[in-house]
Amino acid sequence: MIDDDDAGETLYCINHPNRETYLRCGKCERPICPRCTITTPVGARCRECAQLRRLPQYQMDLRILPYSLLGGLGTSAAGWYILSFIPFFRFFASVFVGIAIGNVMSRLAKRRTHTILAAGAVVNVALGWLIATAIRSGGDIGFVTSGGGYGGLYVALPLLLAAYFAYTRLR
Numbered sequence: 001m002i003d004d005d006d007a008g009e010t011l012y013c014i015n016h017p018n019r020e021t022y023l024r025c026g027k028c029e030r031p032i033c034p035r036c037t038i039t040t041p042v043g044a045r046c047r048e049c050a051q052l053r054r055l056p057q058y059q060m061d062l063r064i065l066p067y068s069l070l071g072g073l074g075t076s077a078a079g080w081y082i083l084s085f086i087p088f089f090r091f092f093a094s095v096f097v098g099i100a101i102g103n104v105m106s107r108l109a110k111r112r113t114h115t116i117l118a119a120g121a122v123v124n125v126a127l128g129w130l131i132a133t134a135i136r137s138g139g140d141i142g143f144v145t146s147g148g149g150y151g152g153l154y155v156a157l158p159l160l161l162a163a164y165f166a167y168t169r170l171r
């Protein structure tokens with residue numbers, strides 16, 4: 001059955017006022033041209049109505065990432081900074097730095113796991129250590145690259161330990 005009123009009515013796309021169309025959004029019923037139509041599992045939708053449905057997912061993944069990455073970096077820098085005052089406790093405590101970074105990042109990411117988060121955790125472990133060491137050494141790059149006065153193993157092992165625990169928390 002054809003509705004005479006509707007058939008006689010010329011519709012114009014809400015995004016393209018010059019473009020005639022016979023389609024309407026299945027939700028808000030505004031006219032949309034084929035190019036503006038987004039096919040969803042529940043039918044044709046305009047851009048806005050389709051985005052309303054999708055936004056929560058995108059928010060979870062993309063908007064949360066920067067907070068989680070920055071929070072992890074802050075935790076890392078703070079953790080390594082504190083650790084630089086207790087050198088003999090370094091190996092044991094580096095595990096907790098890694099776990100703390102993983103927990104903070106996981107919490108800020110609403111308990112989501114993500115490849116970018118796991119990779120970011122490893123970067124945060126190293127970057128936070130660099131920041132903490134740079135602050136402790138007063139920005140002396142030579143001091144930083146020499147391992148802050150201690151041997152390479154004393155730097156590498158705690159970093160690897162922390163990276164491992166931060167990574168597994170977000171994997």
Ligand SMILES: [Zn+2]
Nearest residue numbers: 025028046049
């Ligand atoms: Zn709509």
Ligand SMILES: [Zn+2]
Nearest residue numbers: 013016033036
């Ligand atoms: Zn259009």
